[in-house]
Amino acid sequence: MLARIVRVIVVVAILGLVVTLALAFRRDPHDIRTGTVNKPAPAFTLQRLDGSGQISLADLSGKVVVVNFFASWCLPCIQENPALVRVYERYRSSDVVMLGVNFQESRENGLAYVQRMGMAWTTVADDDGRVALSYGVFGPPETFFIGSDGIVAGRHIGPIDEETLVTAIEKLRGQASSR
């Protein structure tokens, strides 16, 4: 009787381990669902890197917003930049807004990087890091997708490619048009 109980416990423990590992390995490591996903995007008002005033997330209400945290000292940011440039050109005259948030860097260095890399979209300075902290950023690059309803629909940790960007944007545009 005791041996049977022990066998059952061992089998249940092994099954539990297998199920846990299977679920864990199915997760995309770039898509860590921390607290901000599926919740209203934290509001912010930040200075533009070029010094031409401020921009608030509230100003972009009703639009699909792609918020990308970047820094010039971040090599994966350089790696992902061509994809961001192509996607920006694709959607520049649409209801999609791209917003670059400079992460832990001086405005001078951030602006020089933006000009060097051909980033024509709006870029802002997060001087004290409060916006990055409110979004739960681990480190650049990180990209957040905010729907027209103001909810953070997803995030991507690490360098992002064009296909991932377009897929996420089109999903949010589809949801916006069906509302």
Place this chain on the structure above:
Amino acid sequence: MKARILIAVAVLALAGALVFAARPHETTADERVDQITTELRCPVCQGLSVKDSTSETARQMRDLVAQRVREGKTDAEIEAEFRSAYGDWIFLSPPVASWSGLVWLVPLAALAGGLVLVTARLRTGGATEPAEPTSTQVAALRERVAREEAAEG
């Protein structure tokens, strides 16, 4: 006699020092910041608390905690702000009332299971039921007995 008095004085002095050290006192703002940042995980470090890390992210987190303390926010409100951004992961000790609290419960469950097994084993005196012989074993045994009887004549 003298030794006893000395021991009594030493014990009293120790007890007095402990009572003095443990006396309730108003926690200062800096102490609160230290307490909260000791519990928070530095997002860009390997297993370091925000208090212990020298990274820029940890510094920004300490500044934010200090500001919230100055604003009169409670510890729970400040922790909730970080939880809403990073989830329970941001705490070095996962809260018990959450999925990550399983890391506390699983060892306890394993210990309880072990105690149950040991208790059951002690009650039965460690005896296990003899296994029933198979029909092949019985047949072989009968054949052997018959052979030995025949050999004995």
